[in-house]
Amino acid sequence: MVERIIEAARIVLVRDGYESFTTNRVADEAAVSPGSLYQYFPDKSTLVTVVMDRWSTEISDRVAASLAAAGPVDVNDPGTIRAIADALLSALEADAGLLRIVWEELPAVRHRAAQHALETRVRELLAVYLSAAGVTSGDPRARAWVIVMAVENVAVRWVLDSPAISRDALLDEFSALAGGFGARRR
Amino acid sequence: MVERIIEAARIVLVRDGYESFTTNRVADEAAVSPGSLYQYFPDKSTLVTVVMDRWSTEISDRVAASLAAAGPVDVNDPGTIRAIADALLSALEADAGLLRIVWEELPAVRHRAAQHALETRVRELLAVYLSAAGVTSGDPRARAWVIVMAVENVAVRWVLDSPAISRDALLDEFSALAGGFGARRR
Amino acid sequence: MVERIIEAARIVLVRDGYESFTTNRVADEAAVSPGSLYQYFPDKSTLVTVVMDRWSTEISDRVAASLAAAGPVDVNDPGTIRAIADALLSALEADAGLLRIVWEELPAVRHRAAQHALETRVRELLAVYLSAAGVTSGDPRARAWVIVMAVENVAVRWVLDSPAISRDALLDEFSALAGGFGARRR
Amino acid sequence: MVERIIEAARIVLVRDGYESFTTNRVADEAAVSPGSLYQYFPDKSTLVTVVMDRWSTEISDRVAASLAAAGPVDVNDPGTIRAIADALLSALEADAGLLRIVWEELPAVRHRAAQHALETRVRELLAVYLSAAGVTSGDPRARAWVIVMAVENVAVRWVLDSPAISRDALLDEFSALAGGFGARRR
DNA sequence: GATGAATGAGGTTTCATTCAT
DNA sequence: GATGAATGAAACCTCATTCAT
Numbered sequence: 064m065v066e067r068i069i070e071a072a073r074i075v076l077v078r079d080g081y082e083s084f085t086t087n088r089v090a091d092e093a094a095v096s097p098g099s100l101y102q103y104f105p106d107k108s109t110l111v112t113v114v115m116d117r118w119s120t121e122i123s124d125r126v127a128a129s130l131a132a133a134g135p136v137d138v139n140d141p142g143t144i145r146a147i148a149d150a151l152l153s154a155l156e157a158d159a160g161l162l163r164i165v166w167e168e169l170p171a172v173r174h175r176a177a178q179h180a181l182e183t184r185v186r187e188l189l190a191v192y193l194s195a196a197g198v199t200s201g202d203p204r205a206r207a208w209v210i211v212m213a214v215e216n217v218a219v220r221w222v223l224d225s226p227a228i229s230r231d232a233l234l235d236e237f238s239a240l241a242g243g244f245g246a247r248r249r
Numbered sequence: 250m251v252e253r254i255i256e257a258a259r260i261v262l263v264r265d266g267y268e269s270f271t272t273n274r275v276a277d278e279a280a281v282s283p284g285s286l287y288q289y290f291p292d293k294s295t296l297v298t299v300v301m302d303r304w305s306t307e308i309s310d311r312v313a314a315s316l317a318a319a320g321p322v323d324v325n326d327p328g329t330i331r332a333i334a335d336a337l338l339s340a341l342e343a344d345a346g347l348l349r350i351v352w353e354e355l356p357a358v359r360h361r362a363a364q365h366a367l368e369t370r371v372r373e374l375l376a377v378y379l380s381a382a383g384v385t386s387g388d389p390r391a392r393a394w395v396i397v398m399a400v401e402n403v404a405v406r407w408v409l410d411s412p413a414i415s416r417d418a419l420l421d422e423f424s425a426l427a428g429g430f431g432a433r434r435r
Numbered sequence: 436m437v438e439r440i441i442e443a444a445r446i447v448l449v450r451d452g453y454e455s456f457t458t459n460r461v462a463d464e465a466a467v468s469p470g471s472l473y474q475y476f477p478d479k480s481t482l483v484t485v486v487m488d489r490w491s492t493e494i495s496d497r498v499a500a501s502l503a504a505a506g507p508v509d510v511n512d513p514g515t516i517r518a519i520a521d522a523l524l525s526a527l528e529a530d531a532g533l534l535r536i537v538w539e540e541l542p543a544v545r546h547r548a549a550q551h552a553l554e555t556r557v558r559e560l561l562a563v564y565l566s567a568a569g570v571t572s573g574d575p576r577a578r579a580w581v582i583v584m585a586v587e588n589v590a591v592r593w594v595l596d597s598p599a600i601s602r603d604a605l606l607d608e609f610s611a612l613a614g615g616f617g618a619r620r621r
Numbered sequence: 622m623v624e625r626i627i628e629a630a631r632i633v634l635v636r637d638g639y640e641s642f643t644t645n646r647v648a649d650e651a652a653v654s655p656g657s658l659y660q661y662f663p664d665k666s667t668l669v670t671v672v673m674d675r676w677s678t679e680i681s682d683r684v685a686a687s688l689a690a691a692g693p694v695d696v697n698d699p700g701t702i703r704a705i706a707d708a709l710l711s712a713l714e715a716d717a718g719l720l721r722i723v724w725e726e727l728p729a730v731r732h733r734a735a736q737h738a739l740e741t742r743v744r745e746l747l748a749v750y751l752s753a754a755g756v757t758s759g760d761p762r763a764r765a766w767v768i769v770m771a772v773e774n775v776a777v778r779w780v781l782d783s784p785a786i787s788r789d790a791l792l793d794e795f796s797a798l799a800g801g802f803g804a805r806r807r
Numbered sequence: 808g809a810t811g812a813a814t815g816a817g818g819t820t821t822c823a824t825t826c827a828t
Numbered sequence: 829g830a831t832g833a834a835t836g837a838a839a840c841c842t843c844a845t846t847c848a849t
Contacts, residue, residue, distance in 0.1 A: 467814090468813065468815050469816095471813055
């Protein structure tokens, strides 16, 4: 039931947009009475938050899974950074419809927590990578924060705006970006 | 009159947030009747759009002014990139209240156009710089696009979230980021 | 407009009862949009309060008018107390339908203020009478308070419950009641 | 079980007020499922009625007990009327919280029956007293009705509104009131 | 041009009640 | 008998927008 409602919420969100995301419509879509919604979620905004949390976790998991499938991370392999970026892009593309709604229609407050969680998770991964790569100059935490913020926006906008940049070219850019930070190592 | 309304709209937006940004409240703040609003703006969303356009222009102008004041851009001076980033940060900080509302509460659709205009302007500047710097590998337009997207998010989030990174350190990171792209030139 | 709404509210209250007293129904009855209600009244409960205040004033005025029409009050005339009581009964009977709703369906909180105002007004009148009548034993203010509370309930219930007591007999009882308090004078 | 529910209903009524008196809350308080409520009570209003009946009986019993404890009623003892009134006040004060809810928040329809029962019981007692006291003028039943209605309201309001009248003074007023009716006997 | 009273569709939320288990 | 998840009607209120003055 909770499952059905969350799923319906996600569908309505993607199909109708946030402006039209009403509790009644969600109830309809879930083939459930409006009252039932409130047995499991205290209010509308919580419902959105839950959908966001789900999605954030999905993305994290997808990225992690891709990396795991790719075998152990080799810091010296220049392909590593590409693999990470590639995994992220794929994860975002998995539900581009939802991504668009979230990024373009949802007031950020609604998905701030979920986004933060995702950023933190990625940042931690990255910190490990950076330190293993022997990047020493500057504050590694600051560096990780900057890269994550940078990559986040670039990846999202690439998926949403479809600029005239091939996926391969984009991955090159990511490598360059990371290389820039790593460049001064040794 | 138009002026008064736009100014009122901005005030209401910053003071009360987007949720409470109602046409009636704007009319009140402007000491104007709600009907008069509609003599100059077809609907509420247009009003927001106009405020956004204004603000976007303000930022562009501020950045341009800062750069002009700093004298001619010297592509070989590593300080140049710092100057640009610094100007951008200052411009964003000039009305952090509005920045927060725009980034956290406004559905992106509302300010998409303004944001796009700003991005384009900066991208063009950057393209010149990159080409002058002799960056040749890869597609320079793709490169410019990526850098702009990256910098945009990093700068905004730094202003809004106040992470534990000094302004100086942040500027260093920007240099590194730009350096990374320039690094492989020869 | 305000007038129309208040009148409609009163009609709905009497006709449908407090349970069915909804803002939409009032709007319908007033042939006005629900939104218009809220241009003049901040919320539903205020609307009820206003109706109550009106009615309380009507009763006061009716009583005062009756007394004025009856000529100057003669404290020594045993008929005086009958006149007052008679005026009150008539005033209550003027809109017995509303009286019933107020007394039987309205949570007292809704009409507490109006009732209090009425009680106070009557109490002050009574205090004058009592002191003129030379009632000296006991605290005259306490006495007035007690009589008002006593008369209030008796009168209301007589109108609402139609007990097997003629109007004349009831007025006799009121005289006796007042006489009881005056009895021990001299 | 029935017991537990009634007790819970009373607790909720006093603690949360009538507005918040919901069947679900009562069920919670009784640690019982909402469905079970409906096995013993056809609907919410019946539940309230039962609570009211209980309470009405309690008051009657308390008054009766007080009188019994005071020994046989002596019609010629002017203290008798005080004793009755005193017993009533004490009974009302026993659960002033409930009294307030009943009088101020409950639509009278909900407790009309219980109140009526109480009034009748007291009226019968009083009729005996009045006839024994040799009050002959007027209709003794009318007289009893009037006194009961008068005393009821005065007593309740004294308990609820705490006017600046001492308990002793109030009892004096009651005596005077009763005396007024008896005064013209002989 | 300016006004501002009027609109009315529709959103979120509550809660008494039911019925399959 | 007991449960408690599910129901769904309906309530209050908001606010972008209009149009007669």
